[in-house]
Amino acid sequence: MRWCSGKLQLIAALLVVTVVLWGGAGQAGDRAELGNIIKTIPSNGPFWKYGTLEMHRKTKKAGMPAVIFPHWSHRAQYTCRVCHQELGFSMRSGDTGISRSKYVSGKYCGACHNGVTAFTVQDGPARQCDRCHMKDTRKLEKQFEEFAQDLPFASFGNGIDWAEAIKIGKIRPKNTLATGQAIQQLPEKLKLPMKLGTAAPRSDVTFSHEEHFFELDCSACHPDIFNIKKKSTKDFTMESNIFGNYCGACHMLVAFPMNDCKRCHSQMNGGYSPQ
Numbered sequence: 001m002r003w004c005s006g007k008l009q010l011i012a013a014l015l016v017v018t019v020v021l022w023g024g025a026g027q028a029g030d031r032a033e034l035g036n037i038i039k040t041i042p043s044n045g046p047f048w049k050y051g052t053l054e055m056h057r058k059t060k061k062a063g064m065p066a067v068i069f070p071h072w073s074h075r076a077q078y079t080c081r082v083c084h085q086e087l088g089f090s091m092r093s094g095d096t097g098i099s100r101s102k103y104v105s106g107k108y109c110g111a112c113h114n115g116v117t118a119f120t121v122q123d124g125p126a127r128q129c130d131r132c133h134m135k136d137t138r139k140l141e142k143q144f145e146e147f148a149q150d151l152p153f154a155s156f157g158n159g160i161d162w163a164e165a166i167k168i169g170k171i172r173p174k175n176t177l178a179t180g181q182a183i184q185q186l187p188e189k190l191k192l193p194m195k196l197g198t199a200a201p202r203s204d205v206t207f208s209h210e211e212h213f214f215e216l217d218c219s220a221c222h223p224d225i226f227n228i229k230k231k232s233t234k235d236f237t238m239e240s241n242i243f244g245n246y247c248g249a250c251h252m253l254v255a256f257p258m259n260d261c262k263r264c265h266s267q268m269n270g271g272y273s274p275q
């Protein structure tokens with residue numbers, strides 16, 4: 001039933017708004033504040049498109065179709081850490097400076113797209129340029145339908161509950177491309193979830209290092225996104241999050257988006273889940 005997801009998402013979004021407003025804060029001021037915050041959250045697009053990047057900075061000039069990079073298929077096989085720490089991809093679109101000369105020499109996409117791990121970037125009689133430089137995304141959309149079918153459902157983002165998919169073993173992303181490399185351990189004292197108090201007390205947020213450590217190294221967040229001292233991050237409001245800062249650096253682009261209030265604000269009764 002994923003084909004009707006657009007409508008479902010709209011309904012879900014509206015329900016979230018109404019449920020949050022009804023069940024929500026007792027005071028009119030809080031209510032107006034919530035309303036304004038919610039209005040600035042973009043609506044969820046088609047599930048397959050969430051986290052799917054169009055890369056055309058260099059291709060346009062070269063007369064090649066844009067490259068389409070789907071996070072969903074890749075993250076099912078590799079944790080964020082593999083690409084964003086080990087292989088040096090930036091988490092800012094366009095920032096890495098990927099070019100043909102770099103990837104044919106085995107960097108970036110070429111670390112895997114070498115004809116062994118995945119189809120090759122090299123030229124030759126068996127060239128497969130068009131599998132990345134896609135003129136048309138219909139095949140990819142169809143691939144998504146099949147891919148998502150067996151995975152646990154979530155209302156927003158890819159329509160996939162990625163955390164649950166890992167928990168129940170539906171996907172088992174690799175943590176490194178190297179063999180036998182030791183993975184850093186999470187320090188004991190970071191194992192307890194942390195409470196982040198908010199300006200509006202009913203909206204307190206729980207953040208768990210452990211839930212993130214599975215996918216990400218410390219350097220993904222510290223010191224660029226968050227200070228390492230609790231409650232020291234400046235201007236850490238919902239609004240700044242929605243504009244892609246702090247939690248929003250991932251939770252608006254690749255990880256489940258901010259539309260899914262209840263997954264961060266456990267006390268909000270604004271959760272709505274179809275099915």
Ligand code: HEC
Pocket residue numbers: 055056057058059060062064067098099100101109113119120121122123124127128129130131132133
């Ligand atoms: C695994 C995916 C992948 C494959 C396969 C692939 N490319 Fe690319 N290609 C990219 C990416 C990523 C970029 C950088 C896109 C950007 O930022 O504009 C790129 C950029 C380019 C550019 C722009 C010029 C430059 O210096 O970067 C050309 C030309 C190009 N590719 C040609 C080819 C040809 C020819 C083939 C097949 C022989 C091919 N590509 C196969 C991913 C791929």
Ligand code: HEC
Pocket residue numbers: 053055069071074075078079080081082083084089090091092093094095096097098215249250253254255
């Ligand atoms: C197979 C490699 C790969 C994996 C795995 C991967 N990413 Fe990425 N990611 C990329 C590439 C490539 C880019 C684009 C970099 C560029 O344009 O310079 C990117 C960009 C991003 C961006 C910026 C997107 C935007 O629209 O601006 C975010 C955020 C991000 N990744 C988060 C994640 C998270 C979180 C995970 C794990 C759940 C993850 N990535 C897993 C390769 C990967």
Ligand code: HEC
Pocket residue numbers: 067068069070073074077078082083087098108109110111112113117118119131132
């Ligand atoms: C860590 C390994 C890894 C990296 C890095 C990587 N890929 Fe892939 N990619 C794969 C694997 C594995 C597949 C599926 C294998 C196959 O079909 O040959 C795949 C498949 C794809 C597909 C086909 C559609 C799909 O998702 O199945 C596209 C398009 C693609 N990659 C683009 C890229 C681009 C563009 C980059 C660099 C920006 C990149 N990949 C970097 C491992 C990687």
Ligand code: HEC
Pocket residue numbers: 185186187190194196207209212213216217218219220221222226227228229230231232233
């Ligand atoms: C997904 C993002 C993310 C990752 C990955 C991450 N952290 Fe944090 N960390 C946070 C946030 C958010 C805070 C709270 C910041 C605040 O309140 O201003 C925090 C706070 C901390 C604190 C202060 C805790 C306290 O009780 O005062 C320490 C120490 C810390 N992190 C260490 C680490 C280490 C070590 C790693 C890697 C094992 C790591 N972090 C990985 C997001 C992250």
Ligand code: HEC
Pocket residue numbers: 080161162163164205206207208211212215216220221225246247248249250251254255256263264
């Ligand atoms: C560097 C990227 C990144 C940042 C920054 C980040 N997260 Fe996450 N978070 C993830 C990824 C990846 C997952 C796995 C689930 C997914 O992709 O939807 C996740 C999962 C979670 C989960 C678990 C959901 C569940 O159902 O188990 C919660 C809650 C969460 N994040 C809250 C936060 C909060 C609150 C912040 C800011 C203080 C934050 N995250 C910052 C990447 C990030």
Ligand code: HEC
Pocket residue numbers: 016020033034037038041196197198199200203205236237238239241247248251257258259260261262263264265
């Ligand atoms: C990825 C996690 C995440 C999601 C999803 C999320 N929030 Fe937040 N929210 C935060 C964080 C982090 C803060 C600020 C925490 C702090 O101040 O320490 C916050 C703060 C708030 C506040 C307090 C006022 C303020 O600006 O600080 C309200 C109200 C709020 N969020 C409402 C919502 C609503 C409504 C939704 C769903 C539409 C939502 N949030 C979804 C993480 C999230």
